[in-house]
Amino acid sequence: xxxxxxxxxxxxxxxxxxxxxxxxxxxxxxxxxxxxxxxxxxxxxxxxxxxxxxxxxxxxxxxxxxxxxxxxxxxxxxxxxxxxxxxxxxxxxxxxxxxxxxxxxxxxxxxxxxxxxxxxxxxxxxxxxxxxxxxxxxxxxxxxx
Numbered sequence: 559x560x561x562x563x564x565x566x567x568x569x570x571x572x573x574x575x576x577x578x579x580x581x582x583x584x585x586x587x588x589x590x591x592x593x594x595x596x597x598x599x600x601x602x603x604x605x606x607x608x609x610x611x612x613x614x615x616x617x618x619x620x621x622x623x624x625x626x627x628x629x630x631x632x633x634x635x636x637x638x639x640x641x642x643x644x645x646x647x648x649x650x651x652x653x654x655x656x657x658x659x660x661x662x663x664x665x666x667x668x669x670x671x672x673x674x675x676x677x678x679x680x681x682x683x684x685x686x687x688x689x690x691x692x693x694x695x696x697x698x699x700x701x702x703x
Contacts, residue, residue: 568690573613573629574683580632581608581676585669592664595652602652603662605638638663 584606591603613628640663648657 568687570629571683571686571690573631575680575687577608577610577630577632578676578680578683582673582680584608584635585673585676588664589666589669589673592662592666592669594662595650595659602642602660603664604642605640605662605664606635607638608632609634609636 588605591597594603597603609632610630611633613631642660642663644658645661646657647653647659650659653659
């Protein structure tokens with residue numbers, strides 16, 4: 559068994575930690591801009607989401623090509639194309655002629671659920687790494703005996 563195979567689970571968990579950390583940062587940015595009606599690009603803030611992709615590694619064994627999982631990676635941060643919320647607020651500086659303000663398409667309930675799922679996925683990856691460390695320590699203890 560090669561060193562790469564031995565640490566395969568840790569590499570997968572580490573990639574998951576990195577991807578979920580980025581996801582939590584994007585969610586925090588969405589929450590922070592939930593009431594931003596003006597951005598440098600003009601108009602209200604548009605909610606963002608992270609796109610994940612699996613990492614596959616080629617493995618050649620006996621001339622046959624096969625795929626091996628290598629974790630996950632964040633491939634893009636995309637804007638949510640849903641419509642902006644229209645709120646009646648005639649005194650707002652960004653209100654249109656009818657008194658409606660285009661508010662960001664950020665929904666706090668959705669962001670909180672996404673944050674909880676990202677947090678749980680992050681915790682699961684940390685637990686995998688902790689379990690791998692415990693198993694390695696036990697293997698070393700057995701090897702010394």
